[in-house]
Each structure stands twice: as structure tokens, then as C-alpha cells.
Amino acid sequence: MTISRRVTLFDIANALGISTGTVHRALHGNPDVNPMTRTRVLQMSKNMGYRPNMVARLLSQKKHFRVSVNTLKGTTSFWDEVRSGIGEEAQALGMHAEDVEFRTFPRLGEGEEEAFEAAMAAESDGIILFPSRPSSLRDWMRRATRPRIPVVCVSTDAPETSRLAAVSVDTMASGSLAADLMGRFLNRKGKVAVTLSALAVTEHAEKLAAFEKTLKSLHSDISLVDPIEDHDVESEAYDKCRKLLASHPDLAGIYVTTEASMPVVEAARDAQLLDRLTIIATDLFPAIIDQIRDGNVAATIYQRPRTQGRLAFRVLQEFLFHGRGPAFRVTLAPHLIMRGNLDFFLEKRASSGTGARAAAAANDMPSDFAYWNYD
Amino acid sequence: MTISRRVTLFDIANALGISTGTVHRALHGNPDVNPMTRTRVLQMSKNMGYRPNMVARLLSQKKHFRVSVNTLKGTTSFWDEVRSGIGEEAQALGMHAEDVEFRTFPRLGEGEEEAFEAAMAAESDGIILFPSRPSSLRDWMRRATRPRIPVVCVSTDAPETSRLAAVSVDTMASGSLAADLMGRFLNRKGKVAVTLSALAVTEHAEKLAAFEKTLKSLHSDISLVDPIEDHDVESEAYDKCRKLLASHPDLAGIYVTTEASMPVVEAARDAQLLDRLTIIATDLFPAIIDQIRDGNVAATIYQRPRTQGRLAFRVLQEFLFHGRGPAFRVTLAPHLIMRGNLDFFLEKRASSGTGARAAAAANDMPSDFAYWNYD
DNA sequence: TTGAAAGCGATACCAG
DNA sequence: CTGGTATCGCTTTCAA
Numbered sequence: 163m164t165i166s167r168r169v170t171l172f173d174i175a176n177a178l179g180i181s182t183g184t185v186h187r188a189l190h191g192n193p194d195v196n197p198m199t200r201t202r203v204l205q206m207s208k209n210m211g212y213r214p215n216m217v218a219r220l221l222s223q224k225k226h227f228r229v230s231v232n233t234l235k236g237t238t239s240f241w242d243e244v245r246s247g248i249g250e251e252a253q254a255l256g257m258h259a260e261d262v263e264f265r266t267f268p269r270l271g272e273g274e275e276e277a278f279e280a281a282m283a284a285e286s287d288g289i290i291l292f293p294s295r296p297s298s299l300r301d302w303m304r305r306a307t308r309p310r311i312p313v314v315c316v317s318t319d320a321p322e323t324s325r326l327a328a329v330s331v332d333t334m335a336s337g338s339l340a341a342d343l344m345g346r347f348l349n350r351k352g353k354v355a356v357t358l359s360a361l362a363v364t365e366h367a368e369k370l371a372a373f374e375k376t377l378k379s380l381h382s383d384i385s386l387v388d389p390i391e392d393h394d395v396e397s398e399a400y401d402k403c404r405k406l407l408a409s410h411p412d413l414a415g416i417y418v419t420t421e422a423s424m425p426v427v428e429a430a431r432d433a434q435l436l437d438r439l440t441i442i443a444t445d446l447f448p449a450i451i452d453q454i455r456d457g458n459v460a461a462t463i464y465q466r467p468r469t470q471g472r473l474a475f476r477v478l479q480e481f482l483f484h485g486r487g488p489a490f491r492v493t494l495a496p497h498l499i500m501r502g503n504l505d506f507f508l509e510k511r512a513s514s515g516t517g518a519r520a521a522a523a524a525n526d527m528p529s530d531f532a533y534w535n536y537d
Numbered sequence: 538m539t540i541s542r543r544v545t546l547f548d549i550a551n552a553l554g555i556s557t558g559t560v561h562r563a564l565h566g567n568p569d570v571n572p573m574t575r576t577r578v579l580q581m582s583k584n585m586g587y588r589p590n591m592v593a594r595l596l597s598q599k600k601h602f603r604v605s606v607n608t609l610k611g612t613t614s615f616w617d618e619v620r621s622g623i624g625e626e627a628q629a630l631g632m633h634a635e636d637v638e639f640r641t642f643p644r645l646g647e648g649e650e651e652a653f654e655a656a657m658a659a660e661s662d663g664i665i666l667f668p669s670r671p672s673s674l675r676d677w678m679r680r681a682t683r684p685r686i687p688v689v690c691v692s693t694d695a696p697e698t699s700r701l702a703a704v705s706v707d708t709m710a711s712g713s714l715a716a717d718l719m720g721r722f723l724n725r726k727g728k729v730a731v732t733l734s735a736l737a738v739t740e741h742a743e744k745l746a747a748f749e750k751t752l753k754s755l756h757s758d759i760s761l762v763d764p765i766e767d768h769d770v771e772s773e774a775y776d777k778c779r780k781l782l783a784s785h786p787d788l789a790g791i792y793v794t795t796e797a798s799m800p801v802v803e804a805a806r807d808a809q810l811l812d813r814l815t816i817i818a819t820d821l822f823p824a825i826i827d828q829i830r831d832g833n834v835a836a837t838i839y840q841r842p843r844t845q846g847r848l849a850f851r852v853l854q855e856f857l858f859h860g861r862g863p864a865f866r867v868t869l870a871p872h873l874i875m876r877g878n879l880d881f882f883l884e885k886r887a888s889s890g891t892g893a894r895a896a897a898a899a900n901d902m903p904s905d906f907a908y909w910n911y912d
Numbered sequence: 913t914t915g916a917a918a919g920c921g922a923t924a925c926c927a928g
Numbered sequence: 929c930t931g932g933t934a935t936c937g938c939t940t941t942c943a944a
Contacts, residue, residue, distance in 0.1 A: 168937095170936095170937055170938085171937065171938065171939095172937075172938095180914075180915085181914070181915045181916070182915095182916095182937090182938080182939095183914070183915065183916075183917095183939085183940085183941095184913080184914055184915075186938070186939070186940090187913090187914085190939095194913060194914090195913065195914085196913060196914085199913085199914085214937085214938075215596075215936085215937050215938070217592055217595045217596045217936085217937080217938095218596050218920090218936065218937030218938045218939090219937075219938055219939075220592045220920090220938090221590075221592045221593050221596050221920050221921070221922090221936085221937080221938075221939095222919075222920055222937075222938040222939040222940080223920080223938080223939065223940095224919090224920050224921085224939090226543065332881055332885075334881055335878045335881035335882075338877040338878045338880075338881065339873070339875060339877050339878040340877075341877050342875045342876055342877025342878065343875070343877070345877075346721070346722050346835070346875075347721050347722075349724070376877045380876055380877060460721070493885075494912075495872055495878075495881070495882065495885065495912045497870055497872065497873075498714070498872075498873040500714060500717045500718070500721075501717055501755055502713040502714050502715075502716055502717025502718070502751045502755060503710045503713045503714040503717065503870075505713075506707055506709055506710035506713065506870070507710075507870065510707075510868075510870065537869075537870045543921095545920095545921060545922085546921065546922065547921075547922095555930075555931085556930065556931045556932070557921090557922080557923095557931090557932095558923090558924085558925095558930070558931060558932075558933090559929085559930055559931075561922075561923070561924090562929090562930085565923095569929055569930090570929065570930085571929060571930085574929085574930085589921085589922075590920085590921050590922065591922095592920085592921080592922090593920065593921030593922040593923090593936095594921080594922050594923075595922090595936095596920085596921080596922075596923095596935095596936050596937070596938090597921070597922040597923040597924085597935070597936055598922080598923065598924095598936085599923090599935080599936045599937085
């Protein structure tokens, strides 16, 4: 049996001898429809295997959403990548530049609220944001002018807010992978430490927990000292690391769960311990590249910011267009980058922006070659 | 300056006092248009910042493409994953099940041509296929009834054919990562081997080359013996491995670039060398899971078949809808799976199919929650 | 509670 | 070469 043409609203209406308007209303649970006709429509729709044509739906709804992207200013390449992932997906889905408004704030917790309120004031239909201070976000969201504006968190979750979803790396997988690698690199013995921003940050606590658990179960001869909290302050990270190395001169490895691996490297270098230490870092940024090349950092766990951005946008637009969700937590498997495969990542990343832009310039048309650079 | 409404074809036509038809033709390089009007249109379109509405375009084109997916039968979970990735993306993009026809062939080079011709006979608008015998594919494509049917290769490329694109893992990154890991796991010394299907297969040759190169540059004290070609025959892999282990009893590691890691494990076990050997495998399938759990396989380089499928579909549909391409080679960074993070991958994979299906069942509506399971 | 009809923004065909 | 118009499938008034 071959179904040649797709079944449309019209087909159902026709088969039932009613109008497409009624079919539409029945299918969408509109209260003003005779229960009798509703069941008949539902039945027929099922029989005929009706599936709505999303494209037609979008066109007729002529929805032009405006989304605000509130993230940290771009010195850290992480957020540049996130933004470019969002931009790519927005283009691929045919959104215009005017529809995506980027608002940045300079530092953790600084200007974040202003950005949020600017987004509300601009009547954004949805917000993608980095909740640098989850607890404050909670407050803003509660007393927001429009209470149910969909918010998607990137990189970090903001628990107990009414956010639509949170997109982040799979923290458990990250911590576990780091632990297993560490164990192997150290020949299954030695003493290791973990640094993180704060135990109160869910993601970091999870990485630590996973790291610890995997170490215990797979490499039980490796011992773990107390975690270091740097509170996102470079000097604190450095100082605490120096102290750590002083009190544990036999330390064999450090797993840095945040981007703050440079202070750790520097502390190790200043303590003359750098070459005895196996460092597993997180993410990719200019300064760490050389450290990987020089062999000071054994590996880094790449959280794929571009893909995080892309997913965040998809989740949001899925909700905006189809009302689907919430998707609570969307997690992403991290990539492992070592000296061996470092260059391939750098290449991929470099070709990315330009590739798409070149294509766009060539035909003077919007490009959605986003998939070129899928990582 | 705030642009309130999107500029449409009609706006341009209006501003110029001409019709939308002419604007459309001018914008699309139609030869039958006065060069004078064309430049005026192009100019105006640029000034007004026109960008086509993809949704409207799709609807008006009302193209119902039929694509054929020709892959290896599903005992290997690899191809099941590829197919499900294709299916997910097809759904997400609003295609119906009838529009994607899966044709499978039982073994390498067996029934492949029949599948290809069936696809042609069925008047498919595009084909996604695994070119198990690239050279034969070349012939079929040359004497195909319809000469320019777009073909996207998955997993392996078929060079010198007029294929639209090939989607595969980044072979260089894979080989390099394997090499660096191997070096670290072995403390930078020892003798290692590589197994592959055949040197004639580009992808395998590339993995080997990258492995060798990275070994040389990063771990020069590790020596590499001649590669083993198993020609996709399990017994050949086993036999050659036994021979290898007999002649090199001091072998410290093996990098298996193909899915055929079980014969290697068995050969090593039968030679009583399994626990002295560090094996780095490729991909994830039922049998290997236990080997990873038991510590017989140190790590596996996962080629993300589901994502390969997804990308293959996107490339094809991009071409079908917008005439874009070719994209020659689309590569994907591999994932590293070890004992530590194995369970997270299994979980992700498990929740995938069911998650989407559950959601679909729940609202009795098509689901495109593909992003749940982005890996 | 239902039907009829007007869009949404592009494509494509037919006249002129 | 260009204008006019039907069309794609769905949503959304406006009457009845």
C-alpha cells in the first residue's frame, strides 16, 4: 500500500464533509467544538495518519520571535563560541539578525540584572542566558513583568527557577572521564586534587562527585585530597594551589573542572613541580593551547560551547514555535582534547565562522551551512 | 533605527513599482530579465536588507522529496544508529515516514547494487548510502538512469564519484588521539600495532597515517610494527593477530581502526597476552561493552553513527531544498569512551529512541525532540 | 458550534 | 522581458 500524497487538513475535512476550520479546532482542543465532531475528527485524523505540515503552520502563524541572548562579555572565547553557535542555528532556521539581540555583561554578577530587564523591556519572546548568579535570577524571574517568559540557561543551570531548560555539558561524564584518564596517566597510583569554583555550583559539585566515584571504583589506589574552591578569582586559585602543593609535595595530578587552569599551571611552575604533575583541564582558550602543546596540560575536557549555543537556541525555538517542552536538562557529551588531536579542533573552529560567511557572501544569500562545523 | 517588519519580495516590488515575479527572477539570476531591472532589484534588495523567508519558500516549493537510505543490515548496531539519526532529523525537519525509504543489504558488497537500482527505480530524489564497494558505486553512478541524482556517502567516502558529499568521522583526529592516548597509557615506550580493513580504504589509511605521525612527533620512543589488514574477515583478523603476537611477544598495544576489535581481543586472550596489552578500539557495540568493563579494552573511539546519520540527512536536504552544496567532506570529531564514562553513553543512547517516541505518543503529534540526545 | 474566506511569503506558470 | 495569479497547508477572523 503506497500513500502517494500527504494527508492534509483538507483531506480530513473532505472525508468528513466538514470544513477545515472545524477540523483545525477539533485537533487543537478548542472548547467550542461539538464533542461528537471532535471524536470523529480525531478518529479520522488517526486513521488517515494525519501529521501537520509544520512549514505551513509556521508560515500562517507568521511568528517573528525576538530572542535575547544574555551572556558574559567576550574576552573568554567560551562565550564567543556560545554566541556564534546561537547565531548559526538562528540563521539555519531562517531567523533574521534583528530577531536575535545579544546583550553582554562584563563580569560575573555585574550588569546581569540590567541585561535581564533590558530583555524584558524589549519585549523579547524568549531569553537564552548564562545565570552567573542563579539565586538572583530566581528573584528577577519571580517579579518579572511578564511572568512566563521562556528562559533557557546555557552552561550552568539555575535550579528552582521556572526556566524552560538548561543546556550544559554532561558533568557526570566529564568527571568520570577525567578520573579514568587520570588513573591511567598516573599508572593507577598517586595522590590527586580537584579545583572548582565553588561546591555550591551544582555542575562543579557533580563533576567532583563523578570524579571521586570513578576514582574509587576504577582506580582505588589513587587518593583524593580536599577540593579547592577558587570562587572564580584567579589569585585565590593561585594561592590555594601553592598552598596545596606545599602541603602535598607528592601530588601527582590535578583536575581543573573550570576554565581557571592557568593559575594552577602557574602555581605548579612556580613551585617547580610542573613536570611532575599531570593536569587535566577544562575547555579550550588561547592561553591553554600553548600549555597543551608544551605538555604541561595532559588533556582538556572540551565543553563544546558552540554546540551548547546551538542546542540552547533549538530548545527555545522549539518551544516558541511548537509550545513543546520543557526539556529540563539537556546534556552534551564533552570532547577530549590532547596534544595529538589539538590541531584538528583548532582547524575546525577556525574554518567555522569563515566558511559559513564565505558561502553567504558568495551567493549573496543567507547561508545555513552550520553543519560544516558540527563538532 | 528599528526595522519593524521584515522586508518581503512584495516590499521590493512595491518600492520599484514592478511585480514580485520580476523581483523573484532578478534575485535568482534568471537570464530572462533586463540587466537594468536586475541591478535595480539587487540594489534595492540590498538597501532594504531583504532576506528570503525560508518557511514561505519551503511551503511554496511544496517539494516532497523521497530519499532512499541504503545501508548495511542491522546486526551491527552502528548502522541502526545511523538509520535512527537519519530518521530523527527527517522528523525534525517535518518529513514523513513515507518519504524516507530504508533499503538494507546483508553484507559488504552483497545486494548493494540491487539496493541502488531499487532506489533509482523508485525515483528517489536523493540517496544516502554506505559505499561498501566504492569502485562499483562509481560504475553504477556513471550509467545510472538519472545521471545527477544526489548521493551522500555515510561513514566512508567513495572518491572519484560524483557524490554530493561524504559524512564521516574525522579520521585524522581519530588516529592522532589514539596515538597520543596510547603513548600516555604506555608511559611513552613500547611497541604497538594497528589493524585495519585494507590500506586501500582511504579512511583507514588516514587513521594509520595520523596515528603514525602523532606517535613519531609526540612519543618517539614508541615503535610501530607493520599494519594488519583483515579485509573485513573476522577469521583473518584473528589469525593475523595470533601471528603478530607470536612474532612480537613484547607488543604493548594495538589500535584497532575498525569495528573488528573482538577478534583482536580473542587472539590476545588465546595467546595469554590480554592483560599485558593496551587495546584502543573503534565504536561501540554490544560485545565490546563487556570488554571495556573488564578492562580488556582501554578505550574506544566512538564514531557517533547517530550524528553521522543526522548530518548526512541535513546535507542532502539542504541540497534538495536549496540547491546548495556540494559539501565534499563533512567530518565529525569522535568521542572517547572509556570505562569511566561508558555508562553515560549507554544511558544517552538508550533514552534516545524511546524519549522521542514517548513524546510523540504523548501528544499524538510528530516529535522532533532529536536534540534530547545530541551527542 | 460551524463554514467560508482572507491571509502568510515565496514559487511557477501563463499571457502579453 | 514582465505582470498577474493560482498555489502550498495551516491559522484566524467574521458571519451565520
